[in-house]
Amino acid sequence: MQITVKLYGSFRVDRFKEAICRYPVGATVQFVVVALGIPVAQADIVIVNDQRTSLDHVLENGDILALFPMVAGG
Amino acid sequence: MRIETNNPIISPSHVYYKRCTVNLATQAMSFEDVPCGNLEDVLGGFGRSFQLLAKREIKEAYCPENPLIVNTGLLTGSPIMTGMRTYFSAYSPLKHSSQGLPAAMWSAASGKFGSKLKWTGLDEILFENCSPTPVYALISEGESGPKLELKPADHLFGMTTHEKIMTLHKHYPDAHFAAIGQAGENFRNVFMGAVALSTENQLKTGDDKCRFAGRGGMGSLMGYKNLLALVVQCRDKLVKPSPEIAAINKEIVKGGGSARFQPISQGGNGGTWASYEVMQPFFAVPENNFQPKGNDEVEKVFRENVVKTFDVASAGCYRCGIRCHNNIYRKQADGSRGGFLAKFDFEPLNLFGTNLGLHDAGMAGELIQLADNLGMDAISLGTTIAYVLDYNGRHPDKPLLNGATFGQFEQIRDLVCLTGAGKAPEIGQGSKRLSEKVGETGYAIQIKGLELPAYLPETNPGYPWAIAGGHMSMGTYLLLVRQGKTDLDYWVNAITQSGLLIVGYDMIGLCKFVGVGINHQLIVDSVKAATGLEVTADDLTAAVRRAYLLGLALERKQGYLDAEYALPSQVFSQLNPNIKLPRFVTAEFFDELKKRVWSVFEKEMPTL
Numbered sequence: 022m023q024i025t026v027k028l029y030g031s032f033r034v035d036r037f038k039e040a041i042c043r044y045p046v047g048a049t050v051q052f053v054v055v056a057l058g059i060p061v062a063q064a065d066i067v068i069v070n071d072q073r074t075s076l077d078h079v080l081e082n083g084d085i086l087a088l089f090p091m092v093a094g095g
Numbered sequence: 096m097r098i099e100t101n102n103p104i105i106s107p108s109h110v111y112y113k114r115c116t117v118n119l120a121t122q123a124m125s126f127e128d129v130p131c132g133n134l135e136d137v138l139g140g141f142g143r144s145f146q147l148l149a150k151r152e153i154k155e156a157y158c159p160e161n162p163l164i165v166n167t168g169l170l171t172g173s174p175i176m177t178g179m180r181t182y183f184s185a186y187s188p189l190k191h192s193s194q195g196l197p198a199a200m201w202s203a204a205s206g207k208f209g210s211k212l213k214w215t216g217l218d219e220i221l222f223e224n225c226s227p228t229p230v231y232a233l234i235s236e237g238e239s240g241p242k243l244e245l246k247p248a249d250h251l252f253g254m255t256t257h258e259k260i261m262t263l264h265k266h267y268p269d270a271h272f273a274a275i276g277q278a279g280e281n282f283r284n285v286f287m288g289a290v291a292l293s294t295e296n297q298l299k300t301g302d303d304k305c306r307f308a309g310r311g312g313m314g315s316l317m318g319y320k321n322l323l324a325l326v327v328q329c330r331d332k333l334v335k336p337s338p339e340i341a342a343i344n345k346e347i348v349k350g351g352g353s354a355r356f357q358p359i360s361q362g363g364n365g366g367t368w369a370s371y372e373v374m375q376p377f378f379a380v381p382e383n384n385f386q387p388k389g390n391d392e393v394e395k396v397f398r399e400n401v402v403k404t405f406d407v408a409s410a411g412c413y414r415c416g417i418r419c420h421n422n423i424y425r426k427q428a429d430g431s432r433g434g435f436l437a438k439f440d441f442e443p444l445n446l447f448g449t450n451l452g453l454h455d456a457g458m459a460g461e462l463i464q465l466a467d468n469l470g471m472d473a474i475s476l477g478t479t480i481a482y483v484l485d486y487n488g489r490h491p492d493k494p495l496l497n498g499a500t501f502g503q504f505e506q507i508r509d510l511v512c513l514t515g516a517g518k519a520p521e522i523g524q525g526s527k528r529l530s531e532k533v534g535e536t537g538y539a540i541q542i543k544g545l546e547l548p549a550y551l552p553e554t555n556p557g558y559p560w561a562i563a564g565g566h567m568s569m570g571t572y573l574l575l576v577r578q579g580k581t582d583l584d585y586w587v588n589a590i591t592q593s594g595l596l597i598v599g600y601d602m603i604g605l606c607k608f609v610g611v612g613i614n615h616q617l618i619v620d621s622v623k624a625a626t627g628l629e630v631t632a633d634d635l636t637a638a639v640r641r642a643y644l645l646g647l648a649l650e651r652k653q654g655y656l657d658a659e660y661a662l663p664s665q666v667f668s669q670l671n672p673n674i675k676l677p678r679f680v681t682a683e684f685f686d687e688l689k690k691r692v693w694s695v696f697e698k699e700m701p702t703l
Contacts, residue, residue, distance in 0.1 A: 029372055029373055029376060030364060030365070030369050030372040030373050031359045031363070031364040031365050031369060031372075033399075034359050060354070060362070062351045062354070063351075063354060063355075063364070065577055066373070066576070066577055073578070073579040087376075089373050089376075090355065090364045090369065090373065091354070091355045091364065091577075092355055092364060092367070092369050092370045092373045092374075092573065092576075092577075093355050093356070093367065093370075093573065093608075093610070094367055094370060094441055094442065094548065094549070094550065094566050094572060094573060
């Protein structure tokens, strides 16, 4: 299936800002995170089709997935 | 500290801290080993200082009875990584209730000063009264224990923070320093004076790379006391970490908690600067006095764009493997590294850049360094200037000061200089006083007399319960961006249970960038490994909670009314359509939140 993946912050470094990627049917967000080489613990904000969700969310063909790293102030 | 027990819960009085009380008026001083009364005393920082402040009746900050308490935390100077914190506590010239009474405050900073202070054998200094002439305090290690001498400081008067530190460094090459700038000296018109602490990097390179205890005007109080600087002269007492401590330090550096602060090259997210890139897609980056415009101008100060013009180097504090901050250098014509410009963190970069309508890293960097050198709190200064610019845009016919509006770099720089010189009390005394004077309080982004940091008030209904600065004393400031939750139960719990625990780091001597909760097993293990003291996660939670609640009770004692636990009214009256986050903080939501939060806290708050 095709997923539009949008990356933010440090996740873009050596990857991309936005790309259409192919994943097996039934892939979860965590599957995509791992496939992209992103440490799972750093994927802090997960948004699918403008809705916040979690790493175990099962993706569907045509979904738009946005991944943000963990941040903090100081 | 002298520790004669391993159980500070049952036997806190078997733990002693060494305190020096200095009467600046008479130069009399005494040293004593003070037995701890509870775990808050043992942990130190504001947990200890607020107990002392609670015993004073202080009606105005600038009075001889208002003490300046300089102390450390239990793990300051220990081999536990990030154990470098120094705390400055007093009744604040800046934060005040509507009754006009000053609030108890603390401010914290890293740098090597805290470790050196601890290594002299001293845990706390209580500066009473005022010196008749400018002095600095020289703290050193004597044959029979720590010593403190007051030395004439006329030659330091009028110097910047950095100049004072480097001047003292020539005389005390093995020492570290805490100093105020001209702003603190002009304390009558500047209530937001900061204290600059020296760093190893600063002393070695000569670049002005201090750390700052900025919040609440502790530097202004030093100016009132005619105490221009502190010098700690002591040999380094680094001990080789035990295998247990080495494992803890490895976990601090490599574990998940600090990852967000590490450089991208080390697999981290690039420090707090990275908040820009995560908040901007939601248009949640403060712009033009906390009013995001919904456009992409903010992206000009993204790291990927700044590196095109400037040389960016990640760096850590002394002995710390968390390379949390980014030093920005100018580039030479051949592309090599030029002179140091500024240290970029999210707060100052935003509050001296984007939030003033300046989308230029060089301009923001120049203002950051100017404010640092003059010795002012970046948050209070930046946010109050934003108020002035906003006001002037609304009143072009009757502007304040030089009439500066958003984006006017030269005029804004003049405002920073004027404020530091004590010639713009409208700004130097903070946005609460100014907005009340001109009668337009709704867009003054402050709560309880302390300016908010660079997170939109409409995204954080927990702000009013921060007791010493919006983001560092209530850990609810990024929750909406990160988790998107909007229900009342979630926010009541976030404020009354988890959010308040952030202040534990302002007791124990470690930096918040360790990135785990204060009741995490890593902290429990750190205390045991470094001191032999056995505490549980629940013990830590309870002590931090008591300390926080004492802080709230102290606010009540200083006259804070229920109405002052409020968000800036523009949150409700001037909805910003550009912010792409749930709009849940309505007046009704906030009223209900207040009832629920107070119903939890009021049952537990001590009576003063």
